Amino acid sequence: MSESTDDTQASDADEDVSADDVDAAVDEEVTEEPEPEDDSIKLIIDGVERRVDPGGLVIDACNEHGSYVPHFCYHPRMSPVGMCRQCLVEVEGPRGTMTVVSCMTPTADGQVVNTATPAVKRAQEGVLELLLANHPLDCPVCDKGGECPLQDQAFSHGPGESRYVEQKRHYEKPIPISDLVYLDRERCILCDRCTRFADEVAGDKLIHFVSRGNNTQVMTFPDEPFVSYFSGNTVQICPVGALTAKPYRFKARPWDLDQVESTCMGCAVGCRIVVQASRDEVIRYQGVDSDAVNWGWMCDRGRFNFEALNSDQRLSEPMIRTESGLTPTTWNIALDAAAGVLRDALATPESVGVLGGSRGTNEDAYAWAQLADVMGSSYRDAQVGDGLPTGILGYPRATINEAANASTIVLMGPDLKEELGVLYLRLRDAAEKRRSRILEFSATETGLTPYAWKSIRHEPGAQSAAVAAALSDEAIADQLAAGPVVIVAGRGNLAESPDAVIAAVDALFDAVPEATVLPALRRGNVNGALLMGMAPADDEHDALATLQAASEGRLDVLILVGSDPLSDCPDADLARRAIAGVARVISVDTHPTASTQRADVVLPASSFAEKSGTTTNLEGRVTDVNQKVTATGTSRPDWMIALDLGVRLGERSFPSDHPLRGAATVDDVTEIVASTVEGFAGASHTEVKNTVDGVVVPAHVPRATSAGFSPPPRNNYDYRLVISRKLFDDATGTQMSRSLANLAPGGGLYLNPLDVAQLGVEVGDDVTVTSAQSTVVINVAGDERVPRGIAWSPFNQAGASVGDIVDAGAGVTDVRIERAG
């Protein structure tokens, strides 16, 4: 079980490889093969001639060619360290046969490697006996038992018996090293994987070997926990049960788990994962190594938000509003109610708005877009005024790998560490390994700033001016001219107009016409939903325009498909007026949200892991999403709900020749998408299933046009506002996951410490923040990463509704800050 999730799984080692077998193998291979044309090199591994690419390690060459070498510390995505000594093999060299650590030995042409001689076996058994000298044999009560590389390799490559009779080492067990991870030092074999991950991959060097020597142990600094957005990966790569994840501890045994490969839809990166379930309940996600996307990593939000699927607050049956509030009912009654509302509304043109689709699959979004088409609804959007215009997908598109190998990565958008965690890991890796230089434009310091070649601060809205100034810098101009340039473009500030970003991207394109764009829109399948037809035709009909129409009473019905404008629209006042102003709200969602509470009809949708389909990530990569558990209650996939509604609309129903009329399964919808949506022809069901890393589809979207944007002048008293997201916030999926709910930092207004002093307030004081729109009272904090004159506040956090002071129509938001009370 879970072989695909761990590179260290022992193969069924052949214990009885005798010299005769090796000779026989050599005899079989005497047929001379012609020298290949490529630059590969020749190795003799266990007597068989093999060809490998140059520049690799012996351990990889052996494992690729079926000679499994046991190992613990070696991980293909991290630099080798030779800590555990388990991967000893024999290499014949000019000075005779040597036993070497294969993870530290580079391959060489003509190298002769033996992995199964008696000497190798003896060496490996010796190392294992030493590793087990202090390792407790508590496998029956250890979470790792059953999927433990140490356990497996003790069986396959161990001596079977230990000569150690002494007392083993004892430590206090287990100790929490963060809110999510427990450490059991007795079980640790000091392989350096978690500490290397924290250092090399995550860049959060908060765990380290301490008391090196006889009592070496992995430890945090006293009272400074391992707070990393990527801490869950250390649990996955731990080759023993030393690190365990709080949400999974003692929940299941590996042999009870049943799994399916899928794609995480927590954000638009689309990490490949396996969904593991026990007794029809999702119990763990593990990262799968997809070379194109996540390299096996996940962020903690993606890894642990499965708890929300199992939340007892899941919507499990349809509800309609009666005199006593939202009342559970049957699907037939709820669908008829919804259809009745829609039929009445459809008598008036353009009186139904549809928002959402980005939390579901491509198929879900397609069905809802088709329903919007037959209803004649132009008011539709997969975003909620918190992203960029769809035209951002119309630029020449880069993939993640292209970005990570570009000469220059231009960051023009959100803090990727907070919004698209694994993309941050990939770009950080690119900068650290010196493949790329990062040129960052941002209003405040971000997670990638420490790794940037140049990080340019600009005032909110002033991106274009910053780009113009940067382009006149000789060093930057030379760098941009030097090679491939990838622009990562997204919405870095919810309190400023998205036009500011588009204008700056256009300015960059004027200077570097051959640049490509990696759109950094964050929500799960927002890219797919936009391409499926949930994109507004123009900005007269986007989410903000839809909400505006609703607030003015021009819409009779607002359909929210997994969309929660009350929480997610940056302009909170507009969202409130819209929900209050529209006659009816139909909500299709998995969990109760602020918006479902105001709905007239609530239709429960199946969530991730409860339905199958395909999803499209930010590079346009279509991968499959698979069902693992039975859907909650009577919930249905969104596409099915769209179909159910679409046959109840009388003369506005799906016409009888509509392709969706014949769709019986989600695979049928996938095929309809492939045959009807422009660009998706290659993304048929079989292609997506059978292509490694999925299929990258082109976006047939007109490129965004910008009339230019320059921020209005400001006076010296005001602060210009930046609102952006943190990884953990008040989002439903996070708050309904018990382990994650407390990780949200909460609301606050962050100012440069000098500005805090200048205002004459203390950190922790409440201040009133007044914009042209409204006033909120909020806690003030000092942060040196915020430049002077700028106020930064995290979006959608408990305790402060900063959305109240944002006017989506204004280009930027200026605020006056005063001591409260």
Next chain:
Amino acid sequence: MSRLSDHHVIVANDIIARCPRPKSALIPVLHLAQEQDGYVSTDAMEHIAELIGITPAEVYGTASFYEMFKFEPVGKYCINVCTNISCQLLGAWELLEHAEERLGIKSGSTTTDGMFTIEDVECIAACTEAPALQVNYRYRYRVTNEDFDALVDDLRNGALDDEIPPHGTLARVRQTTPDNWADTGRRAQEAVDAR
């Protein structure tokens, strides 16, 4: 206990500036902290992490390798009694036992007046002069019980103040950096970068 004093920050920055990589200054700067407080406090390690630009966990990981960095307050005088083979054969355990009785504490702990800490240690490379001990790393050879009592008395009444400074004191005369060295680290790094 405390972060580095203003004076020590100046010295620390001076040391850091002399290193091509700030991290190389870690050990000397840890010594500064130990000199200031007699041990390396958690606050001091955090402060050092800030000064050098690494995480406190990295500081702790390096510092905790070294037996001579203490992370809890120790006595003004740290007495290390060697209990390795030569000393053991010539009465180290008996000496240690006497020391424990005389000071009224177990090995590994500190007297309540904060004057003495006793530790039993591995070989201190004085086998020819066994049994040997160290007071703040100053050697005493062929130590008898009477010698030990006299040593304690002398330390208490200040007779040895000139010879044995309080724990943590590294050198009576600290090397100062010539003015033209102040930039050594940066210039060395520039030379590396230029290459």
